[in-house]
Every structure is written in structure tokens, then in C-alpha cells.
Amino acid sequence: MAQDAPGAVGARLSPKLDEASLIRAVQRGDQDAFEQLVRAYDQSVLRLAVNLLRSQEDARDVFQEAFLRVFRSIDAFRFDCSFHTWLYRIVTNICLDYLRKRKVRKEEPAVVDTPEGPLDRTNDFEEEAAHADPERNMWNRQLSSRIEGALAGLTPRERMVFELRHYQGLRLRNIGEILGTSEEAAKNCLFRATQKMRAELGDFQ
């Protein structure tokens, strides 16, 4: 029954250059290498930001800020860790700032109530399978609303660990490395997150 989460992150690099050579080329000022490096990771970075923040505008800001920081500080990258870990440290720090600010401001959630039931605003751009069953659609929307509520009840750090493990498919040891904590602390975070969500969601099917 044990399974790995879907959507494991995989950098999509051209076979022509390995990552270390690419990074060294970027540090020498090779623009094509920078393009390859950005494109290897930008989809997974955007997916992380969209899933975490449930706001396309915030996700765009995170995307830009993260890669601008890479652009400005790639010279300081010394191969002490993988580029993926280094990049994700930058991205998760920015996302955590957004989540913390949002907690303080208690921003409007992504799922809003409409006369036709709860509606996830971030689903507007998704292609959906044609569902002929309106009751099923309504049920899905209600479940979606409850899941968003359960996720909103997590602390920003729990939310981040859960996102990285469940949706990005990262190992807990790597997550600890990214977040500057231990594997054990990441395990505890994941446990607390799942406990809270099970308690919140109860007996859904």
C-alpha cells in the first residue's frame, strides 16, 4: 500500500549539459545556459506557488521574485548542496512569507461561496472532464471547499511540508534540508498536518 506521492519533481535538462556544467556556464555569463536552467525548473516552481497560494497573481509574483534572486546571486552558488535544494530554499522562503502575511491579514480564501455552491476561483483555468452529473459536481465543490478549509488550518510550515511531500513528491530528508531543519522535524510536521486534516475532514468518501 505504501506509495510515493504523484508529481515528483524532475528537472528537465537537455542531455547536452549536466546541471553542474550548466550552472558553471551561467556563472560565466552564458545566457543560453541560464535559459535552460530556468526552463528546467520553472514549471514545478510555478505549480508549487499556485498550489500553495491558490492565487495566480501571488504565484506570478513568487515566480518572478524567485528567479530574479537566482539571477542576482547565482555567482554565490558554491555547490554545497544541489541546485534544486538551493532554488527551493529561495522559493519556499518567499512562499512562507506570503503565507505568514496572509495569516496575519486573514485574506479571502480561494474558495468562495456562490449561489450555485462553493467555487474554487483557481479552477477557472483548468480543463475539466465533462461531468453530466450536477449533484456530483456540487459534492465535489463542497469537498473542495472543506479541503481548502482544512489546509487553511495548518501553520505555514506544516502547509509547506505537506505541499512539498504530497504534491511535489520530495523526500522528507530533502524537505528538511530545504527548510533548514531536520528530517525528524519534517516528519513531525507532516504527521501534525495529516492529523489536522483528518480531524477537519472527518468521514468524507
Add this chain to the structure above:
Amino acid sequence: MNCETVTKLIPLYFYGELPPDDEDALEQHLDACAACARLAESQRKLSAALDRRESQPSAALLAECRHDLMRAIYREESSAVRRVEPRRSGHWLEGLGAWMPSFGAWRMPVGASAMLALGFAAARLTTPGGSGPLSTASLIPDNTISSVRSVQPVSDSGRPGEVQIVLDETHRRVVSGQLNDANIQRLMLAAAHDESNAGVRWESVNLLKSHSDSSAIRELLLNRVVEDPNPGVRLKALDGLKAYTDDPEVRKVLAQVLLHDANPGVRIQAVDSLTAHADDNMVGVLQSVVQKENNSYVRRRCAKALQDLNASVGTF
């Protein structure tokens, strides 16, 4: 292994984070303990529900993010580039236009291929010190970009160590002026059709859409919203048409977009514009969309518009 330990380990087990020995012990416990087995099943259901929630960013959003990043990098470094002496190539921003192919030549105000296509208008615009058609625009000579085509020793010169280097040089000019200047608009209308460069098309449409009272620009927007291969450009063109959603010609085009555009984001924007006005002529289109549309938001908007028009949602 007791129930308390198993409870704590179930999430780790589910995510494959347990050592093999612990995994075996936990599975033995689940076989024997119905309460913990229910807990494991609950974890599986939670995971399945969360899988369904995942959002995949659209291609249009990714394209816009890449474009914004390019623009931000260009702005940040453009002053540094200006300080580079003429003919000194090799600064990596010299080639920024190439490093994201879909946005190539971004750092120039207009795409290179668009400039070539302009012919007469461009020639008039880029005459330094010229008067007449470009009184509101200023021309600033810029760097020359060089690339080395070949390097070879010259063996027959009689001078040992002599080499021959062949350079390809492109002379670049910056043209600036007001958006309402007719010549600037002509350049940008051409740039908005630059097939090689989605970034230039996007920015040109984005800037021109604020002048959609001009018939030439409205024609451009109508053309781009249907013809442009990039959904980000089509969305910008739709933005520019918002003020004209009561115009029958514009509505016809919006209906075509709603029926045929492959991108759900574009269809969402089209349906919002189209349903902003009650229009009996659109009943057939709206019914057709309700029948075949995959996106639930678009379907709901069309169904609501049909109800407001007292028309049936289905066709019989």
C-alpha cells in the same frame, strides 16, 4: 508495534518514508487491527481527495511568468548594458533576446524582423535628425552587436601570426516616442504581427490596447484575438476589446473565440465579455457552448445568460 505508534507512522508509511523493517511490522499490525486498518484507509481517501485538488498552471500563465521575468531582468540590467562601450560584445545581456526563444529580441523596443518588414516607414523613422513625420520622437544611437563568423590564420600574408576574423555586425537603434504618434503606432502594429517573437507581440498589443478607439488598432485586436498562436497575446487583445462588447462585429468575433479557442482561460474571458450584454442573437451560440464546453465556469456563465434571456439551455 502498538496502536499508538502505528497511528503516528501511518502518514510516513503512506508516503513511503518508513524503513523496510518498520514497514513490515506496521503491515502485520494492520492485518490484525481493524481500527488501525480503518485509519490507514482514511489516510488513503484523504490523499485521493487531495490529489483531485491539485492545480496545474496553464500554459498561458507560464508564458506570462516567463515574459514578466524577462522584462524584470531587462529593466534591472539595462542601465548596465548602456554603460558597455560600443562594439564590446560578450556581456551576457547582449544576447538576452535569444535566451528565451519565444521572447527573443525582447530588449529591443521592436522586434528585428518587424523592423525589416517595415520598409519605408522605418527608414523615415530612423533617419537621425530628420524632421517632419517624427517630430515627437527622438532617436538615440545605440550599440553595435557583433558576432564572430569565422577566425582563421592568414598564411599568405608573409607576416607570421596574422589572423583574419570575420564579424557580423548588427547596428541597433532605439526609437522612442509617444504612443499616440502615428509613426510609433505603425511600428508597433507591425511588431504586433512579428511571428518570431511572442514577447514583442504581447507587449505591443498590451500597449496598443489602451488606444482601441483607433480603428486600425481595433482591427489589430480583432485579428490577434483570433489569429495569434500565443494565448497570452489573445488574452491581452480580448482585454482591449472590452470597451466594444456591444459592437456587433466585435461580438461575432467573441462568439467565434468562445466556440473555437483551445485555451480555457481565453474562453473564460470571452464568455465574460460576451455575456456582459443581453443579446438574443447569441442564443444559438450560447446553447451550443453549453452542449460542448468542458470548462464548468464557461458552461455556467452561458446557462445563466440563457436563463436571463428566457431561452432554453438545451436544444431540442
